Amino acid sequence: MKKYKLINTISGWAVFVVAAIVYLLTIESSGSFWDCGEFISTAYRLEVGHPPGAPIFMLLANLFTQFTGDPGQVAKMVNSMSALLSAFTILFLFWTITHLTRKLVMGEKNEELTPGQTIAVIGSGLVGALVYTFSDTFWFSAVEGEVYAFSSMLTALVFWLILKWEDNAEKPDSDKWIVLIAYIMGLSIGVHLLNLLCIPAIVMVYYCKKTENPTWKGGLLSLLLSFGLILILMYGIIPGFTKVGGWFELFFVNTLGMSYNSGVTVYLILLVASIVWALFESLSGKGDLKRARIAFLFSIGLSGILFIGSSAWLWIVLIGVALYFVFSKNKLNVKFLNLSMSCLLVILIGFSAYAIIPIRSSANTPLDLNSPEDVFSLGSYLNREQYGQTPIIYGTTYASQIVRDNQGRAEIANEKKSYSRVVKTSENQKDRYIESKVSTYKYDNTMLFPRMHTHPSEPGYGNHIQGYENWGGITDRNKKPTLIENMKFLFNYQINFMYWRYFMWNFSGRQNDIQADGGITKGNWITGIKFIDDGILGLGPQDHIAPEVVDNKGHNKYYMLPFLLGIIGIVYQLKRKQKGQQSFSIVFLLFFMTGLAIVLYLNQTPYEPRERDYAYAGSFYAYAIWVGMGVAGLGRYLRKFIKNTALAASLASAACLLIPLQMAGQTWDDHDRSGRTLARDTGMNYLSCVEPNGILFTNGDNDTYPLWYAQETEGFRTDVRVTNLSFLQTEWYVDQMLRQSYESTPLPIKWDRDKYWGDAASAAFVISKNEIQNVLKQNNIPSVSYGQYYDVNAYRDSIPLKELMENLRTGQYKPANPFNTGNTQVIPSNKLYLEIDTAAIDWASFNSKPAEKMFINLGEKSAVYRQEMMIMDLLANINDDNWKRPIYYATTVDRNLYMNLQNSNFSLTGLAYQIVPGTPLSGGVNTEKTYDNMMNKFRWGGLEKNPDIYLDETCRRMISTFRLYFNQLIEALIEEGKNDKAIAALDKATTVMPGKAVAYGNDGIMFARAYYRLGETEKAQRLMDEIEKRLQENLGWYDRLTPRQMGNTMVDIYYNVNSLLLITSVYQEFDKEKYKTYTDDLLQRAQTYYMQGAGYVGDMILKDVTDSSIRGYYRSGNDTTLQASEEATMQKALKLMQQFSPRLLEQYNKSQQ
Known part of the structure; x- marks a missing residue:
C-alpha cells in the first residue's frame, strides 16, 4: 500500500x-x-x-x-x-x-x-x-x-x-x-x-x-x-x-x-x-x-x-x-x-x-462599481440586483405584459423596501438612512417552469423572439408558449445547443471558434469522421470544406475518442x-x-x-x-x-x-495565447486617440475593460477620463465622475448632488411645440387659446442648451403642457443649440469650419435619461470654457447614444470620434491626427512581431475594426490629394494586419481599390487574387449543399456573394476585362441560385448587376464599345429577371420610372 x-x-x-x-x-x-x-x-x-x-x-x-x-x-x-x-x-x-x-x-x-x-x-x-x-x-x-x-x-x-x-x-x-x-x-x-x-x-x-x-x-x-x-x-x-x-x-x-x-x-x-x-x-x-x-x-x-x-x-x-x-x-x-x-x-x-469590498469602496477607488459602502448597498451588490431576476420555477414569458387596473395603472405584486444614505446638504447633517420602495408588478401570461422569457424593453428582444421561433417553434409572440413549445425550446436550445454542444467540443471535436448562431458553419461540435459529420450531424460535405469554416485554428478533431x-x-x-x-x-x-x-x-x-x-x-x-x-x-x-x-x-x-x-x-494552436497583447493594445489605442485631459465615452465590455486595464494596471494615459455611458445612468457613477482620478480632472457637471440623486435627474420628457399644437388642433382648440394649455414662452422651436440645463438643474422644471407629465421634468423643445464663441476657438486643431451655433437634435425622442442629461450638461459647460477640454465617443458606442451629433459634429481621430463645435472637414476625418495616431501611436497586439499568433473571434473582430478606420483614413487622404501618406497607410495596414492573421473580406477589397486608385496595381491585384481565391472556394462548397443546408447558410452565402459584387464593382472601374468575366459569372450564379431555391441571393445579384451596368453606361462617355457592353449586360440581367423573378422586374421598372 x-x-x-x-x-x-x-x-x-x-x-x-x-x-x-x-x-x-x-x-x-x-x-x-x-x-x-x-x-x-x-x-x-x-x-x-x-x-x-x-x-x-x-x-x-x-x-x-x-x-x-x-x-x-x-x-x-x-x-x-x-x-x-x-x-x-x-x-x-x-x-x-x-x-x-x-x-x-x-x-x-x-x-x-x-x-x-x-x-x-x-x-x-x-x-x-x-x-x-x-x-x-x-x-x-x-x-x-x-x-x-x-x-x-x-x-x-x-x-x-x-x-x-x-x-x-x-x-x-x-x-x-x-x-x-x-x-x-x-x-x-x-x-x-x-x-x-x-x-x-x-x-x-x-x-x-x-x-x-x-x-x-x-x-x-x-x-x-x-x-x-x-x-x-x-x-x-x-x-x-x-x-x-x-x-x-x-x-x-x-x-x-x-x-x-x-x-x-x-x-x-x-x-x-x-x-x-x-x-x-x-x-x-x-x-x-x-x-x-x-x-x-x-x-x-x-x-x-x-x-x-x-x-x-x-x-x-x-x-x-x-x-x-x-x-x-x-x-x-x-x-x-x-x-x-x-x-x-x-x-x-x-x-x-x-x-474588503465596502472598505475599499469607502476609500473611493477609481474603479468602484455600484459603490457598496454600507450594509444595504453591499446587500444589493451581493444579490446582483442590478441584473434583475430570471424566472426559474414560475414566472413571466415573452408574451407577458404588466396587468393594469381600469384606470390604466400598473398593479403591484409586492413592494420591497430599500435603504440608502441620506444625501447631505450640509456637513452638520446627521447620518441617516432613507427608505424607498421598489415595486414588482403583476404580469399576465405567466406559467410554470417558463423557459422562453423576454420583454420588449430588453435590448435583445427581437433576437430572443427569433430564437424562440427557431428553437421553440412558436408562431405568435403575443401568446404564451404551450407546454410542448416550452419543452421543445428547453431541449433544442438550452440543453442541446447551450450545453451538449459545449460538452462535445471537449470530448468529440469542434468545428471552429466562431460564435454559433444555429447554422451549420459556425461553432458546432464535430467528430472528424466524415460520414457522421455530414450524414448524421448534417454539417455539409466534409471534403474541400469552405475555408471560412475550417481555415480556423479552432477546428479540432478528436474523433469522439x-x-x-x-x-x-x-x-x-x-x-x-x-x-x-x-x-x-x-x-x-x-x-x-x-x-x-x-x-x-x-x-x-x-x-x-x-x-x-x-x-x-x-x-x-x-x-x-x-x-x-x-x-x-x-x-x-x-x-x-x-x-x-x-x-x-x-x-x-x-x-x-x-x-x-x-x-x-x-x-495547442487555438489555446496558445503567448505573445498576444491585443486586448491591452486596443485599450491603449483608444486612449491614444484622445488629447490630454480628454473625456472618452464608452459603452460595452470590450470598449471599456481594456481601457480600464491600460489605465489602472499599466498606468497608461491616466489623464483621460473614461466614462461608461451605461453606468452614467446611475447616481453612484456620477459621484465618481465628479472626483479627481489620477491626472484626470472631474467631469464639468454642475448638478448639485441632492438634485442628480433621485428622480429629478432620472428622466425628462421631451415635448416640442409642434407636438403640443398638433394635439390642440386635433381637439379643435383655436390658436388664440393656446396660452391656456401650455407655456408659450417655454415651448419654442429651439432653445439654448445652457438655459435648459440651468432650468433642469433646479429639479423642478415642468413648464405647463396639456399632457400628464406628473413630477417628471420637461424639455420644451426637441431642438437645442449652443452659441459658439468663434473667436475663442482654435478651429485648426478641430479640423473643422467655424460655426456660430452647434445644434443638438433630439429628433423623435419622447424622453431623455440621466446619462443623456449629464452629456448635455457636459456639452453646455465645455462650451462655456470654449472647448478647451476635448470630448470623444469611442467608435464602438451604440449610435443611439450619439445624441444625433454624428451627422454634423463628429471628427474621426482613429478609434474615437471627437465632438467638434463646427463643421468637420475631410468628410469627418481629422486626417492629421488620425494618421499620426494610427501610423505612429497604435499597437498591434503582437501581430507586428508574429502574424501567426492565435486570434480568436473577438480579436479578429477588433482587427476588422482597425481595418475599417484605416480605410476611412485612406479614403480621406486620397480626397485631400495626400497620395504618399495614403500609400504609406495602406502598406502599414496590410503589413501589420495581413490576411494570414485575419482573412480579408470587404475590408481587403477596399484596400485593393485604394491601391488601384493610387496606381499601385500590382499590390492591388495581389490582394484581389487572395480574396477571390477564398471566395470561390467558399462558394464552391456552399454550391454543394442540399437545399435545406443552403437555406441554413443563406447569411454566409449572402456575405460571400456581396464580396464578389464588390470585387466586380472595383474591376468595373479598373479592369474592364475582369469586370466582364465576373459579371458573366455572377449572372450564371444568379440563375443557379434561383434553381436551388435561393431566390433572395439571385435577386441581390441581378439588381446589383443591373444597377452597375447602368452606372457604367453613363460613365463610359463617348466609348460606344463600352456602352454596348454595359447595355448587353443589363439586358441579360433583365432577361433573367423576367424568367426567374418577374416581381423584381416589376419593382425595378417602377423604381426606374
Missing part, C-alpha cells in the same frame, strides 16, 4: 508539472478581452469590480502581482496564477480518479494492489487528467486572469477532500476534513458560487460511507438535505448576513442616532460571540447542552439562515422548525452542535473576505456491483449539478453575447473522471485476450494515452 501511495503521489505531481508547463507556456502576455481587464485591475489596486465581486480572487491575485515591480508584467503574474491553479485542478483530478478507480479495481476486497492493478489505476488517472488538461473549455480559462480557473481548482479541491475524509472516516479526528471543506466553501463564495454545486456529491459520499447498507430512499433524503444546504448558503447566509446586519444598522443609526456602520459593528460582535459561546459550551468540560442549544439557535438566527426570502410567514415557519429541532430530545448532540458551529464559523471566516472512453468508464463503473453504483451516483451528481442543473438555473435566452461553455467546466471535469475510468475498463476487457494483467493494463494505458496527446496536437 505504501508503494502504491508513493507511485500515486509522484504521478500526481508529475501530471501537475506537465499541466503547469503547458499552461505557463500558453498564457496570454497581457490582459484578455471581456472581464479579464477588470479582474486584473481590481486585483492589482484592490478596487471594486462588478457585482457580486470576487474578493478572494482579488487578494490572491494581488499577492501574485507583488512578484513584479513592472506594471507591464502584472497581467502575466495574474495569468500565471490562473495557470498554476489550473494545474492544481489537474493534480486533484488525478488523485480523485485514482481514488475512485482503485476502489473499483479492488472490488469488495481491501487488499494490496497487484502491479497490474496499480498500472490500471495510475493509467486511468493519467489519461483522465491529461484529457481534461487539453480539453477546450478548461484550457481556455487556464491561461487568462479570470475567476473560473480559481473556481475550478476549489471545486476539484473540495471533491478530493471529501474522498480524503472517506479514507479517514473511522478515525477520531476525521471531522477536521469536513471543517476544512466548509472553510473552502466559505472561501469559494469570494471567487464564484459554482463551487457550492459540489455539495450534493459531497453529501452522497458522506451518506454512503456512514450507512452500512445505503438505500434509494436514504440517498433521496440525502439529496434533499444537500439541496437544503445549498439553499442555506445561497439564500440564507450570503444575503442573510446583510439582511440581519441591516436591521441592526437601521436601529442604531435611525433610531439611536448613531453614526454609519455602528449597527453593523454591534451585529458582528454579537454574531461572533454567539458562535464562540456555542463552541465553548460544546467543547468545554464546563459546557451545558441546553446553553449550547440556545447559543446554536442564536448563531443560526444571526447568520440569516432563519430569514430566507422576504416573507414573514416563511420566517415564522423556519423559526418554529428550528425551535423544534433544537429543543426536542435526542435531535441534537454535543458533537453535532460542535461540528455545525465549527463549519458555520469557518464559512463566515471565508465569507468575511467580502469586508474521449467521449467513447468516458462511456466505457461509465459502463465499467456501473458493472462493479454496489460500490460501482454508489461511486457512479456520486460522480453523476457532480456531473449533473455542475452541468444540467446550471442550464435549468440560468434559463438563458437565445443569442448570448458570447459562448458560455466556461460555466459548465465542472461538468466536463466530472466526465473526465469517467474518461479515466475507461482505461481500467478497457484493461479489464483486454484480459479476456491477454492473461497477463500487467500487460493488459499497460497496453490499455499506453493506447489511451494517445488520446490526450492527439488532443494536445489539435488544441
